[in-house]
């Protein structure tokens with residue numbers, strides 16, 4: 001088995017940066033180089049302001065950078081000097097052509113593979129870190145073999161999907177539930193490659209938590225894990241609509257079912273919808289693969305998880321409009337939170353985008369505040385709508401004279417605000433639409449707010465405004 005002392009990672013994003021920083025931290029004997037085609041991204045990784053906000057990441061990077069952790073745009077050089085190459089490039093949903101809107105776009109992956117093939121002069125272990133369609137390793141192997149000028153160079157391909165969640169990346173990487181390594185375990189070289197990677201993780205992950213599987217199972221497990229997680233959210237969100245219609249309380253329902261050890265308590269928080277760069281993309285990809293295998297019913301099952309998520313976002317918008325007497329034209333609506341979850345500045349597929357667009361279509365003036373999302377990011381996400389949006393650096397300014405406040409992200413600081421003071425500076429009646437169920441609703445009602453808490457019994461005021 002090869003003893004690994006040099007690793008590189010192609011793709012210095014949300015996954016490549018933190019995962020490699022953790023390997024560098026836990027394996028001081030390994031030189032880790034993270035490379036990217038984006039000069040600004042690499043410059044940021046080499047600066048005091050890292051390109052992503054992730055609690056605890058700064059400390060890990062600072063502890064290793066310049067010692068055994070390096071960030072560079074020299075992709076070719078890093079490939080040449082590394083025994084093991086992780087590929088952690090983006091694999092977004094295809095926007096055009098065959099499978100448009102569903103299939104994974106493997107352009108970046110293939111381009112990385114071609115560079116690896118062109119630069120490799122000795123044997124390499126290639127690790128798929130990106131989330132990819134099942135059987136991608138097969139295609140990648142062909143690209144590598146056909147494009148490498150030296151036929152004696154051997155490429156061993158592994159699938160090592162990443163399960164970290166943003167906002168908790170460092171704790172997830174420090175103590176993962178499991179590490180999954182897929183490889184050609186049926187042959188000696190494949191098994192040796194799996195062992196080499198397992199040995200890297202064994203520097204800090206207990207051996208019984210390092211699971212091995214065949215390549216296709218590992219690739220599919222990643223898509224399956226995200227699909228199951230998202231399905232739980234859509235299931236509880238479906239319940240939230242029924243709770244509102246019947247007077248049940250979704251938090252009580254979630255608690256009651258979550259105490260069944262077969263169901264478990266995690267990932268049962270009803271919300272305005274799941275966001276993030278992966279859940280939707282990976283489910284659409286999974287469903288598309290099912291369609292390609294003639295499994296229409298299976299595909300439809302998974303599409304419905306995304307459908308329910310879309311429904312939840314539009315249901316929220318409808319509730320805001322109907323509760324506010326069916327008109328929000330020219331009303332200032334404060335949006336607290338824009339990131340897709342707390343403790344990240346990431347806005348990819350955040351429900352705030354769809355909800356924001358829905359509210360603006362009805363004429364609202366949005367006042368957005370998020371502690372980590374910068375105005376230029378919001379302008380990018382809400383392109384063409386900035387005439388109806390003002391971004392604020394403090395929540396206080398966003399809330400001044402607002403008719404309503406919508407909670408889009410569960411940032412802790414929102415819970416600690418003085419809501420009485422906020423009530424006093426808002427227009428009346430003052431509405432709160434809590435899309436994350438983080439506020440103390442009874443306290444808000446005592447202050448005088450009209451409260452819509454997703455999945456909870458509807459306030460009589462709102463019922464009458466809606467003509468129920």
Ligand SMILES: NC(=O)C1=CN([C@@H]2O[C@H](COP(=O)(O)OP(=O)(O)OC[C@H]3O[C@@H](n4cnc5c(N)ncnc54)[C@H](O)[C@@H]3O)[C@@H](O)[C@H]2O)C=CC1
Nearest residue numbers: 011012013014015036037038089090091108112130131162
């Ligand atoms: N964001 C997340 O929390 C998670 C993401 N994943 C998966 O990991 C993969 C990467 O995701 P992120 O890190 O979020 O993406 P990202 O977009 O933040 O980073 C990808 C990076 O790859 C670079 N890149 C693209 N092509 C390249 C090439 N040929 N050579 C060098 N660099 C290249 C891009 O410039 C970019 O900086 C995706 O497949 C995603 O599905 C998996 C688990 C968690």
Ligand SMILES: O=C(O)[C@H]1O[C@H](OP(=O)(O)OP(=O)(O)OC[C@H]2O[C@@H](n3ccc(=O)[nH]c3=O)[C@H](O)[C@@H]2O)[C@H](O)[C@@H](O)[C@@H]1O
Nearest residue numbers: 162163164165166233267268269271274275276278340341
């Ligand atoms: O493949 C990926 O990219 C990653 O996707 C998710 O991680 P992430 O999207 O970063 O964050 P999550 O904590 O899963 O949250 C996703 C979305 O679901 C929402 N959510 C989560 C949990 C819940 O109970 N309810 C709920 O609405 C969050 O607010 C957020 O919008 C998975 O949790 C990771 O295991 C996976 O590696």
